[in-house]
Amino acid sequence: DVQLVESGGGLVKPGGSLRLSCAASGFTFSTYSMNWIRQAPGKGLEWVSSISSSTSYIDYADSVKGRFTISRDNAKNSLYLQMNSVRAEDTAVYYCARDRDSSGYSGIFDYWGQGTLVTVSS
Amino acid sequence: DIQMTQSPASLSASVGDRVTITCRASQSISSYVNWYQQKPGKAPKLLINAASSLQSGVPSRFSGSGSGTDFTLTISGLQPEDFATYYCQQSYSTPWTFGQGTKVEIK
Numbered sequence: 308d309v310q311l312v313e314s315g316g317g318l319v320k321p322g323g324s325l326r327l328s329c330a331a332s333g334f335t336f337s338t339y340s341m342n343w344i345r346q347a348p349g350k351g352l353e354w355v356s357s358i359s360s361s362t363s364y365i366d367y368a369d370s371v372k373g374r375f376t377i378s379r380d381n382a383k384n385s386l387y388l389q390m391n392s393v394r395a396e397d398t399a400v401y402y403c404a405r406d407r408d409s410s411g412y413s414g415i416f417d418y419w420g421q422g423t424l425v426t427v428s429s
Numbered sequence: 430d431i432q433m434t435q436s437p438a439s440l441s442a443s444v445g446d447r448v449t450i451t452c453r454a455s456q457s458i459s460s461y462v463n464w465y466q467q468k469p470g471k472a473p474k475l476l477i478n479a480a481s482s483l484q485s486g487v488p489s490r491f492s493g494s495g496s497g498t499d500f501t502l503t504i505s506g507l508q509p510e511d512f513a514t515y516y517c518q519q520s521y522s523t524p525w526t527f528g529q530g531t532k533v534e535i536k
Contacts, residue, residue, distance in 0.1 A: 342525075351516065351527055351528070351529045351530045352465075352473065352516055352518070352527040352530075353527070354523075354524055354525040354526065354527070357523070357525075366523050366524075368524050369524070402472055402473075407475070407478065413520055414461075414518075414519075414520030414521075414523070414525045415463050415475065415478045415520050416463075416465075416473070416475060416518075417475050417478075417484070419472035419473055419474070420472060421471075421472055422472055
């Protein structure tokens, strides 16, 4: 079974940094594009960032561009999100999600982790 | 960016009802719309992609339709486990964007 397990969330002060991780299992991680999607408390879903299987394609939402960095380690079946210069508005549950199309980049999210909560507060 | 506007924001329905949720895109996006179901405290679940293609394991009472700018998600015969929030999402171009959600509540 496909499993995605996020970790690394917690309380961080404005301007601080945090690194989220997503451990993948149950599929050939190295052939799928991966994504981070967040949800502020009581709010809707917001796409944050995507990375292709070979890391040749990376994209960010304008709201995080220049502050967040997505990366992956295919040997460790892991996805990461480095969050720098965080702001109160970055407070959210962060989900990692798999792109549905193997070796592609469809923007369809077929499997999601359970999420990790990031709270930005002084 | 492509804006996705869902309506209604919430609705109350009874078990067995037929429920329709609409989603309008700010520009034509062909059939690049996906629908997700989210229950409280849980991750979203993909129900339908490409406007009308049901994911494996999703009950056939769920259906999707539309193309261009107007899309619908229909639940024919609402079941207790269907009470949740539903989101549309466009996969036409980045940034991938979601509708604001429709909460389906028990009447």
